[in-house]
Amino acid sequence: MSQTVLTASWAAAPDAAGSGVPAGGAWAARIPPLAPGVFRVRPLLFEATASYLQRLAGAYRLTLPQLLDGSGITVHGHGTSPAAGLCLTPGAAHRIAVLGRIPLAHLTRALPHLTHHRRSGPGPAAAYWKPLEAEHQPVAACALCTWHHSRGVTGMAWVHRPWHRLVCPRHQQAAPGPRLTSTLHTWAVPELITAHHAHQRLKRHPQAASAWMTARAVTTRWYDHQQHLTGRWQHRLGRLVAGNTHLGRAGTASAVLLARDLVTYPETVALARTLATLPHTRRTRTGDLLGVIAHRLKLDTLTPTTSDPLTVYLTHARP
Numbered sequence: 001m002s003q004t005v006l007t008a009s010w011a012a013a014p015d016a017a018g019s020g021v022p023a024g025g026a027w028a029a030r031i032p033p034l035a036p037g038v039f040r041v042r043p044l045l046f047e048a049t050a051s052y053l054q055r056l057a058g059a060y061r062l063t064l065p066q067l068l069d070g071s072g073i074t075v076h077g078h079g080t081s082p083a084a085g086l087c088l089t090p091g092a093a094h095r096i097a098v099l100g101r102i103p104l105a106h107l108t109r110a111l112p113h114l115t116h117h118r119r120s121g122p123g124p125a126a127a128y129w130k131p132l133e134a135e136h137q138p139v140a141a142c143a144l145c146t147w148h149h150s151r152g153v154t155g156m157a158w159v160h161r162p163w164h165r166l167v168c169p170r171h172q173q174a175a176p177g178p179r180l181t182s183t184l185h186t187w188a189v190p191e192l193i194t195a196h197h198a199h200q201r202l203k204r205h206p207q208a209a210s211a212w213m214t215a216r217a218v219t220t221r222w223y224d225h226q227q228h229l230t231g232r233w234q235h236r237l238g239r240l241v242a243g244n245t246h247l248g249r250a251g252t253a254s255a256v257l258l259a260r261d262l263v264t265y266p267e268t269v270a271l272a273r274t275l276a277t278l279p280h281t282r283r284t285r286t287g288d289l290l291g292v293i294a295h296r297l298k299l300d301t302l303t304p305t306t307s308d309p310l311t312v313y314l315t316h317a318r319p
């Protein structure tokens, strides 16, 4: 699409002055197609594509549809973060990389879902909104990291957080789930940062991912059924809520559920590290293993029932 066509389409666009954004003709000239943008906007690691585009648009004081239209990118469907994700064709990704002044290879590494296929070359420039299942939705990024990457324009961004990055250790912020539109401060719970560093060491273990999945399933069940660690977790939740008043106002979900992954995090990491390093021989008695796990969880005793997910794992599922 040529500059002339782009300019013509902007001129024909409805006057957006009433919605707080400049009229078409005024903002059209700000983004020459396939010319390096005025502003360099760095992506956050693991950032959702729609989030990066929103921040790029914000640098130019445009809306996301205006940015895509001005870049010659055709949009299909509708959506917003975090309930929906935006996927670009390679041609569109190329345009965005040029506009954001970020090498395409760098942008592709930072945004895990930038394009939906690997075909190279410019091709048609299009973007597709797709609804995301809850477990695949991005979560709010650390606001201070986002400010830093946005030149102070915004502190709001969404990231597809990997399993080993629950907390920003530098700024002590975390968003345990997509229902929280702003992060929680974790200063009052310093054991979360200790757990974060232990988690990074766990990540290097070959059994880390499977041990983490098992441990998370176990602590989630214990938390929901108020077993074994309830007193400790209630105390930790109280400290989190006291430092984050918005936690009690986040929609219809309760703070108990919204903060679950964060509240259980230290024990989930400790349990995962223990499971990853358990003796491989099956001759080790389950009672002895439970003694080791209790010690690592700083519990005097641990006596789960036969239907407890930890017992089931130790007796039946352990490799």
Ligand SMILES: [Zn+2]
Binding pocket: 142, 143, 144, 145, 146, 168, 169, 170, 171, 172, 173
């Ligand atoms: Zn941060």
